[in-house]
Each structure stands twice: as C-alpha cells, then as structure tokens.
Amino acid sequence: MEPSRTHEDGDGATSAALVAAASAALSGAGGDVDILRHSDLAMCVVAAVPELPIVYANPAFLTVTGYSAEETLGQSCRFLLGPDTDPRDVQRFRKSLADGRPFQTSIVSRRKGGGGFRNSLFVTPVRDDEGAVGRYIGILVPEAPPVDAGDVEARIGALRHKFRNQLQSMTSLVGLLGQRLPPGDGREAFVDLRARFEATALAQSDSFALDDGERSRALSQLAHRLAQLYDTAGRHKVTIAAGPVKATARRAESLAQILTELIIDLFRNGFGDGPPATGRIEVAANDDGGVRLRVFHPGPVAESGPAGSTELGLAIAQSLVRGLGGQFLRRRDKSLTSEAVLPAEGEGR
Missing domain, CATH: 3.30.450.20 (PAS domain)
Structure with a gap:
C-alpha cells in the first residue's frame, strides 16, 4: 500500500x-x-x-x-x-x-x-x-528552515541539507534491503554499496566544511563505522589508528572514498569467511605533510581473491590515488597489505 x-x-x-x-x-x-x-x-x-x-x-x-x-x-x-x-x-x-x-x-x-x-x-x-x-x-x-529566495548562501545550505537527507535515506534503504537477502554475494554487494554511501554522506557532512581537525575526526569515525558494519558480532580484533592529517574538504572526500575501499578489501579479501582474526586500519600523516592510508591483516587471508564490486572498488581507489599524484600499493599472499600514499597537497597532480 x-x-x-x-x-x-x-x-x-x-x-x-x-x-x-x-x-x-x-x-x-x-x-x-x-x-x-x-x-x-x-x-x-x-x-x-x-x-x-x-x-x-x-x-x-x-x-x-x-x-x-x-x-x-x-x-x-x-x-x-x-x-x-x-x-x-x-x-x-x-x-x-x-x-x-x-x-x-x-x-x-x-x-x-x-x-x-x-x-x-x-x-x-x-x-x-x-x-x-x-x-x-x-x-x-x-527539515531545513525556510529561507529567503534572495539569500544565495542560505539556499545552498538548504539544498545541501536536502541532499544529505536523501543520502541518509538511501544509505538506510540499501542497508535494510540488504538484510532481507539471504547470505551470499547479493547481500555482500548491498553491504559494500552501503559502505560507499557512508563515505559519500560523510563528505557532505558539516564536519568536512570546518577544518583539518574535524575532517581527521570524521575519517576516524568512518573507519569505526565501517568496521562495525562489516563485523557486527565483533568476531575480529581490528585496531584503528587514525591520527590528524591535513587535507582540504575536496581532498578529504577522496580520502574517505579510498579509505572505504581499503576497508572493504580488508574484510572481504583479508578476513573473508575465515575464523576470527586480527587487522589494522591506519590513517596517518607522512613526514612530508602527505597522508598514508593503510590496512593490514597478518593472515591467513581468505581463499578467494578480489571479485565483483571489490575488484571494481580497488580499481577506483587506485585511480583516485593516481589522480592525486600518489602511489597505491597492494600485496596479498600469506598476509594482506593495501596502502595509499599521497603527497602533500600541491605536490601531486
């Protein structure tokens, strides 16, 4: 009805x-x-x-x-x-x-x-x-409060508010629809999609419009949210080390997307359906003022390699890193390490 x-x-x-x-x-x-x-x-x-x-x-x-x-x-x-x-x-x-x-x-x-x-x-x-x-x-x-039609800044703020509401609705909708599916590839794809919505919604939050400190805290919160999303029962022991980084709001949006794909890689291609394990998620500043995003799982890794949405996600992350003038490194054998190293802003492309 x-x-x-x-x-x-x-x-x-x-x-x-x-x-x-x-x-x-x-x-x-x-x-x-x-x-x-x-x-x-x-x-x-x-x-x-x-x-x-x-x-x-x-x-x-x-x-x-x-x-x-x-x-x-x-x-x-x-x-x-x-x-x-x-x-x-x-x-x-x-x-x-x-x-x-x-x-x-x-x-x-x-x-x-x-x-x-x-x-x-x-x-x-x-x-x-x-x-x-x-x-x-x-x-x-x-709802956003009414605004004067001539107040351009207020109108932009109202549009952002409406867009955030839509993102929140879509994120929740994807999550609920995914939970109705039986365990398997379909359900996992919905979880991955929700994780990506989480990153997009974060990039539209007020925190990203403030300063480096707030953006750093928002990235840390994203890592914790995604770790909880993928491990609701707390089977794995995942350490999250997220320190302060310097990034404009625009670059921080890309950082959120890259970090999300690394975390998806950790849970899908590192832990997989294996026994309880340990892992680490890092967000840190480099000595040159750049940023390093890294996930690590000492093993044993999941039997199957990247497939479906995770393979596409890794390709997108790699493209974003290169577009920012950075390096994307990934090694998966007995352990899993996925890392994005970005130069200080202004030094890359």
Whole structure:
C-alpha cells in the first residue's frame, strides 16, 4: 500500500520506500528491532496499543531528539509533542494511525530542553502473519528552515541539507534491503554499496566544511563505522589508528572514498569467511605533510581473491590515488597489505 501524503515533499519517494523496507525487514527478521540500529535516520518502533509507547529508538533518533534511551523507552510517542505542534497535524496523525495505513506528514516535534524542530514524519504499520497491526515504525527527517529566495548562501545550505537527507535515506534503504537477502554475494554487494554511501554522506557532512581537525575526526569515525558494519558480532580484533592529517574538504572526500575501499578489501579479501582474526586500519600523516592510508591483516587471508564490486572498488581507489599524484600499493599472499600514499597537497597532480 502506498503511503498517503499530507504535504508535498521532494524526498517523499525515497523516504516512503525506506519506511516500507523497514517494515518488511522488521517482519522478515522475526521482530528483531536491532536491524534498525545502524540506520543514519532517526527511527523508532511504537507498540500498537492506545498509549502508543516507544519500544525501540535507534541511536540516530536519540541524537535528533536529545533524549536518552532511558528517557525515551516506555514513553508515549506523544511526549515529543510541544507547544509549537499544530493540533491539526496531531489530528491527521491520529486519523492515519486509526486507518492502519502508511502515511507521511510534516510536524513540529520537541527536543529535550524545549526547542522545537519541524520534521517530515513517515509512519507505517508492521503486521503479523494474520494481518493484525502489532507495531508501527516511525522515521523523523528534520527539515531545513525556510529561507529567503534572495539569500544565495542560505539556499545552498538548504539544498545541501536536502541532499544529505536523501543520502541518509538511501544509505538506510540499501542497508535494510540488504538484510532481507539471504547470505551470499547479493547481500555482500548491498553491504559494500552501503559502505560507499557512508563515505559519500560523510563528505557532505558539516564536519568536512570546518577544518583539518574535524575532517581527521570524521575519517576516524568512518573507519569505526565501517568496521562495525562489516563485523557486527565483533568476531575480529581490528585496531584503528587514525591520527590528524591535513587535507582540504575536496581532498578529504577522496580520502574517505579510498579509505572505504581499503576497508572493504580488508574484510572481504583479508578476513573473508575465515575464523576470527586480527587487522589494522591506519590513517596517518607522512613526514612530508602527505597522508598514508593503510590496512593490514597478518593472515591467513581468505581463499578467494578480489571479485565483483571489490575488484571494481580497488580499481577506483587506485585511480583516485593516481589522480592525486600518489602511489597505491597492494600485496596479498600469506598476509594482506593495501596502502595509499599521497603527497602533500600541491605536490601531486
């Protein structure tokens, strides 16, 4: 069933697909809400009883609202309503819930501390095998504030905000669709695609527009996120050593993409389906002011070599490194070492 729309939103198609995929994934996972944990978008699960208590809220939801898990779980979702919430929006919300159909609306919610923020709210019911609604999944997508048509900088900022929302939606959608697939090449390809979306989304974050310190921290966060994405059970012991580096926002975007492909290489072609192992991910500054990205796995390496999306990804990484005037080094025998060495900016091409 297509979600009803209570307002026009250019991002609606992507978010509607996401909330539908979330519902399907949750139904197919035997009710395991933890599949929503890695979504970049604020997502919660609400029990379909009159009080509408929140039974799960992912980390992104807690970040957006400012409330902790202890302050959120068990609360009626109405606790996010504040003095700035339009009663008409609340009525539409209640009617759509009563109708038991997916819907989308724009509503002002309350952050911890009293501040309000307008967001696009997407809700879909989760039905059991007999068709009864047992829970609802909700997604909050903060909207950019209105801008003056003559304020060029503000308009650019609003467009970036919208683009980031789209990227977050696509990243989460890819992740949820991948989890619905059985283990195998198809599911792995979706995980790899999500990792690449993560790098693209990072390059559009506010952190990349600030300074070297923030960009360095963002690259470190990316390494940790991807390591967790590929090793959700914590089977492998991966050390991440990410120090400060100097890079403009544009070069840092390429660094994020290269680092992502190296990490994919580590998990796919280093660890593979083998036993628990050790590995290392490094982001470091060279003595000449350049940057070195490196992954290492002492072995034994996976039996099969690069194939499919990982082979293409390594070719893309190699092309990016060469385009920046650097060297791409890879050795895979009893161990695996993949390394990108980039000169200081201005010294390469």
